[in-house]
Amino acid sequence: MTQRRHGTHLVVRLHGEIDFDNVAQVAAFLRAAVTAYGPRLVVDVTGVAFTDTTGLGLLVRLVAELYDEGGDLALVASAGCPALRKLGRMNLTDLFRVFDSVPAAASLPLTG
Numbered sequence: 637m638t639q640r641r642h643g644t645h646l647v648v649r650l651h652g653e654i655d656f657d658n659v660a661q662v663a664a665f666l667r668a669a670v671t672a673y674g675p676r677l678v679v680d681v682t683g684v685a686f687t688d689t690t691g692l693g694l695l696v697r698l699v700a701e702l703y704d705e706g707g708d709l710a711l712v713a714s715a716g717c718p719a720l721r722k723l724g725r726m727n728l729t730d731l732f733r734v735f736d737s738v739p740a741a742a743s744l745p746l747t748g
Contacts, residue, residue, distance in 0.1 A: 637665045645741070655691055676702070681712065713734055713736070
């Protein structure tokens with residue numbers, strides 16, 4: 637997991653797996669980013685090779701929490717990304733603003 641600025645946006649990149657074994661660590665990292673930088677994030681899941689339902693639940697809770705705080709979340713996921721495919725199979729894709737690259741996500745203002 638890494639974070640960096642891309643213009644005015646904070647980009648959090650997740651890698652590897654997001655599952656029951658590490659979801660608490662991923663959640664803590666994401667919440668620390670929100671605490672430090674505010675409720676507007678770009679989360680890049682292109683490097684996530686596997687996620688189970690706990691990982692999907694984390695992303696769904698995060699977007700809901702950010703919206704409740706007046707923030708926003710843009711999700712970066714390429715067309716073949718396993719995380720995006722799983723979100724699609726679970727009919728959760730419409731909960732997110734999905735972009736195919738960080739520059740595309742960062743080109744639009746985050747709402748909130």
